[in-house]
Amino acid sequence: MDLAQVLPLLLGLAWLxxxxxxxxxxFFGPRMGHAGKGAGYVAIGAIAASAVLSILALIAWLIAxxxxxxxxxxHPVAAIAGEWYPxxxxxxxxxxxxxxxxxxxxxxxxxxxxxxxxxxxxSLGYMHEELHEVTDPLVTLANGQTLKRRGxxxxxxxxxxxxxxxxxxxxxxxxVAMVFVFWELVGICSYLLIGFYIERKxxxxxxxxxxxxxxxxxxxxxxxxxxxxxxLGTFSFDExxxxxxxxxxxxxxxxxALTVPDGMVRFAAREEIAAIYQGTPDARQxxxxxxxxxxxxxxxxxxxGLLVVAGLGIFCGCVGKSAQFPLHVWLPDAMEGPTPVSxxxxxxxxxxxxxxxxxxxxxxxxxxxLLVIAVVGCITLxxxxxIALTATDIKRVLAYSTVSQLxxxxxxxxxxxxxxxxxxxxxxxxxxxLLFLCSxxxxxxxxxxxxxxxxxxxxxxxxxxxxxLVGCLAIAGAGIPLVIGLSGYYSKxxxxxxxxxxxxxxxxxxxxxxxxxxxxxxxAFYMFRLWxxxxxxxxxxxxxxxxxxxxPRVMVVPLVILAVFAVIAGWNVPGTELxxxxxxxxxxxxxxxxxxxxxxxxxxxxxxxxHLSHAHEIHVPVTLLAFSVAVAxxxxxxxxxxxxxxxxxxxxxxxxxxxxxxxxxxxxDELYQFLFVRPVLAGARLAAGIDRVVIDGLAHALAGAVxxxxxxxxxxxRLFVDGAVNATANxxxxxGLRLREIQTGAIRQYVMWVAAGxxxxxxxxxxxxxxTLAGP
Amino acid sequence: xxxxxxxxVSLMHYLVVGAILFVCGVVCMTAKRNAIGVLMGIExxxxxxxxxxxxxxxxxxxxGGAPSLGLDGHLMALFVIVLAAAExxxxxxxxxxxxxxxxxxxxxxxNELKR
Numbered sequence: 001m002d003l004a005q006v007l008p009l010l011l012g013l014a015w016l017x018x019x020x021x022x023x024x025x026x027f028f029g030p031r032m033g034h035a036g037k038g039a040g041y042v043a044i045g046a047i048a049a050s051a052v053l054s055i056l057a058l059i060a061w062l063i064a065x066x067x068x069x070x071x072x073x074x075h076p077v078a079a080i081a082g083e084w085y086p087x088x089x090x091x092x093x094x095x096x097x098x099x100x101x102x103x104x105x106x107x108x109x110x111x112x113x114x115x116x117x118x119x120x121x122x123s124l125g126y127m128h129e130e131l132h133e134v135t136d137p138l139v140t141l142a143n144g145q146t147l148k149r150r151g152x153x154x155x156x157x158x159x160x161x162x163x164x165x166x167x168x169x170x171x172x173x174x175x176v177a178m179v180f181v182f183w184e185l186v187g188i189c190s191y192l193l194i195g196f197y198i199e200r201k202x203x204x205x206x207x208x209x210x211x212x213x214x215x216x217x218x219x220x221x222x223x224x225x226x227x228x229x230x231x232l233g234t235f236s237f238d239e240x241x242x243x244x245x246x247x248x249x250x251x252x253x254x255x256x257a258l259t260v261p262d263g264m265v266r267f268a269a270r271e272e273i274a275a276i277y278q279g280t281p282d283a284r285q286x287x288x289x290x291x292x293x294x295x296x297x298x299x300x301x302x303x304x305g306l307l308v309v310a311g312l313g314i315f316c317g318c319v320g321k322s323a324q325f326p327l328h329v330w331l332p333d334a335m336e337g338p339t340p341v342s343x344x345x346x347x348x349x350x351x352x353x354x355x356x357x358x359x360x361x362x363x364x365x366x367x368x369x370l371l372v373i374a375v376v377g378c379i380t381l382x383x384x385x386x387i388a389l390t391a392t393d394i395k396r397v398l399a400y401s402t403v404s405q406l407x408x409x410x411x412x413x414x415x416x417x418x419x420x421x422x423x424x425x426x427x428x429x430x431x432x433x434l435l436f437l438c439s440x441x442x443x444x445x446x447x448x449x450x451x452x453x454x455x456x457x458x459x460x461x462x463x464x465x466x467x468x469l470v471g472c473l474a475i476a477g478a479g480i481p482l483v484i485g486l487s488g489y490y491s492k493x494x495x496x497x498x499x500x501x502x503x504x505x506x507x508x509x510x511x512x513x514x515x516x517x518x519x520x521x522x523x524a525f526y527m528f529r530l531w532x533x534x535x536x537x538x539x540x541x542x543x544x545x546x547x548x549x550x551x552p553r554v555m556v557v558p559l560v561i562l563a564v565f566a567v568i569a570g571w572n573v574p575g576t577e578l579x580x581x582x583x584x585x586x587x588x589x590x591x592x593x594x595x596x597x598x599x600x601x602x603x604x605x606x607x608x609x610x611h612l613s614h615a616h617e618i619h620v621p622v623t624l625l626a627f628s629v630a631v632a633x634x635x636x637x638x639x640x641x642x643x644x645x646x647x648x649x650x651x652x653x654x655x656x657x658x659x660x661x662x663x664x665x666x667x668x669d670e671l672y673q674f675l676f677v678r679p680v681l682a683g684a685r686l687a688a689g690i691d692r693v694v695i696d697g698l699a700h701a702l703a704g705a706v707x708x709x710x711x712x713x714x715x716x717x718r719l720f721v722d723g724a725v726n727a728t729a730n731x732x733x734x735x736g737l738r739l740r741e742i743q744t745g746a747i748r749q750y751v752m753w754v755a756a757g758x759x760x761x762x763x764x765x766x767x768x769x770x771x772t773l774a775g776p
Numbered sequence: 777x778x779x780x781x782x783x784x785v786s787l788m789h790y791l792v793v794g795a796i797l798f799v800c801g802v803v804c805m806t807a808k809r810n811a812i813g814v815l816m817g818i819e820x821x822x823x824x825x826x827x828x829x830x831x832x833x834x835x836x837x838x839x840g841g842a843p844s845l846g847l848d849g850h851l852m853a854l855f856v857i858v859l860a861a862a863e864x865x866x867x868x869x870x871x872x873x874x875x876x877x878x879x880x881x882x883x884x885x886x887n888e889l890k891r
Binding site for chain 1: 814
């Protein structure tokens with residue numbers, strides 16, 4: 001069969017299987033096995049089937065499109081685009097459920113399903129408490145007791161399935177409208193899962209925060225979508241890319257330089273077009289004149305602003321979803337959800353969506369937008385890394401590390417490192433899922449999130465400690481320089497190399513490189529600080545230590561699998577070009593291989609082509625630099641938290657202003673509280689006050705008047721209408737009572753009356769009618 | 777003023793006897809507390825009326841040339857007798873029933889419907 005038919009089928013099935021699992025659990029979840037335990041197996045079965053299908057699709061793809069061949073001119077990008085079902089057609093405008101499958105899609109499918117499968121299996125062990133009645137010690141009821149509730153095991157897996165379905169739908173989507181729908185579905189799933197312990201105030205607040213902060217980003221995204229829709233008249237990726245990157249355009253060998261599409265030029269030049277139509281009576285002639293004018297207008301830069309707006313708008317949505325500065329505040333709070341959810345959100349689904357969309361939309365971004373992406377990513381990575389230095393909650397350290405790594409990805413994408421950024425997305429997914437599941441294992445064993453209460457757990461939990469060490473090494477980018485390394489070593493080097501190449505071309509933006517390199521040191525520091533504090537040293541809390549134990553096998557096996565992936569995800573199959581990086585290189589979007597031309601608003605900016613960063617004179621120094629900063633970070637962490645040559649408390653007291661600043665997360669929450677939350681709440685209170693005083697008052701006054709009138713009406717009713725009826729009744733009744741007295745019931749009396757009456761009648765007749773009766 | 781006793785028997789005499797019978801019956805009905813007595817009074821009243829019918833129907837008792845009722849009077853009398861028989865049967869049944877319920881036939885006791 002043809003690949004163009006097989007792949008949509010395979011991936012479509014892989015996409016819909018979790019939905020089937022979700023539907024099954026929705027309807028039959030509580031009845032699946034004891035307390036819904038079967039729901040877990042159903043969800044695992046679904047995601048496992050999904051993973052198998054995805055891997056089959058990956059294999060099919062690799063067979064059809066061997067890696068390492070480079071792009072040929074006829075088929076610059078191997079991609080399969082199509083539609084499953086058209087939802088709405090209006091003239092030439094069309095919205096459909098479609099697919100866009102290229103190397104990135106296939107790789108994302110495999111990664112998401114495999115990571116999600118590990119997380120599902122792990123959840124089976126982690127969530128076992130939910131199988132019976134749960135006592136939540138963190139929730140105090142109004143009567144002073146702690147909350148007791150039914151277990152929600154099946155509901156957890158139900159949400160997980162929906163989450164996977166949404167994320168896969170987002171990845172396979174063939175148009176932006178579909179992406180937006182699944183974008184929101186991913187958002188609602190994260191909302192449901194972050195607020196899984198809904199009775200906890202902090203959890204419901206965190207869920208709300210995640211959702212509302214994402215709304216802010218989505219607003220920008222809708223603006224971007226509108227700009228695209230009005231300018232291009234299509235949502236389909238395929239058509240957008242063809243319009244924005246037309247073949248044979250531009251100086252580069254492959255063509256496909258970024259071009260402002262006709263629709264946007266026409267929109268920007270609508271006044272000139274109106275003038276032409278007025279001056280030329282014949283519509284066909286006018287259209288011809290406009291066509292001739294188009295290149296000139298495009299050269300003047302008309303419509304370029306709209307393209308920038310579209311790019312910035314799309315990126316705005318990605319900022320919200322991928323927790324970039326300034327919308328990064330929701331992600332650390334999302335730690336309120338169960339740990340497997342954190343792993344899923346941070347590794348495979350929610351936050352990956354933003355980076356994925358930036359990667360997918362890459363051909364549309366102008367150099368200006370890319371610079372914004374790079375700067376935002378850079379700021380994010382620095383802020384988050386510094387906050388992670390002082391956090392003591394084990395999951396929060398990881399959360400800030402995620403934010404920081406997402407910053408790296410954005411930064412890489414922003415400076416032209418398309419492969420580097422997405423490569424990091426993949427490797428990060430594996431080791432961050434691993435790290436989160438390890439932290440979940442620790443939390444499961446100790447019952448606390450606070451690292452200062454842990455310590456010395458290495459002996460109690462060797463498997464968790466070992467796999468987590470692998471994760472830490474991977475995220476820090478450990479390896480033997482220039483020889484071999486863990487997955488993070490390759491992806492981080494790719495990013496830094498591209499940054500170095502970028503800094504070489506644009507000296508005024510060299511600071512991006514320095515911040516990123518410094519961030520690598522911070523990464524190594526906070527990750528090993530976490531590991532040392534948790535697993536080494538003497539137990540700081542005897543009670544916690546005595547309670548700790550290694551997690552059950554169902555939780556350890558996923559850790560080992562993920563650890564293996566964290567090690568090998570960056571490697572190519574020996575002797576071939578078969579690997580993640582070549583696959584992404586093959587999926588590189590149209591016209592981005594050559595680096596970007598100068599933007600209209602920033603003529604001095606140059607985005608170097610990515611393959612230049614593989615050059616020896618860039619690659620070697622950057623690798624050595626990255627390795628040495630990581631080692632520096634590691635050594636610093638070891639000095640303070642392992643060998644304890646320096647006392648962390650003394651240092652934090654010495655630098656107390658900095659420490660306080662970081663402990664309070666740069667005061668972001670307080671700032672937003674002051675800038676946005678308070679004014680909104682004040683506005684809401686004002687509106688509520690107006691409602692209560694003015695509108696309610698008006699309604700109440702109206703109601704009072706109506707009541708008064710009806711009371712008057714009631715009075716009239718009672719007095720006159722009822723009075724007349726009652727008076728009639730009373731008179732009748734009284735008359736009846738009087739007449740009743742005649743009826744004595746004594747027969748003899750009746751007879752006497754009859755007789756007397758007869759006599760009386762005769763007497764009367766004699767007196768009154770005697771004359772008339774007498775007759776003639 | 778004519779003396780009826782001195783006159784030959786005429787219609788008037790029958791009427792007087794009928795009136796006396798009627799009045800006796802009425803008095804009996806009003807005075808008797810016994811239901812059977814009241815029934816007897818009724819029979820007297822009916823017979824007084826019957827006497828009038830028969831007297832008016834007799835061809836021998838014409839006064840002043842006024843036409844007699846003829847056989848109509850007799851027929852009416854027969855009707856009254858039949859009705860009286862039926863009425864007596866009904867009334868006795870009622871009396872018996874009342875006796876069964878109240879162990880008395882005193883009509884003054886039969887005033888329950890008043891309440």
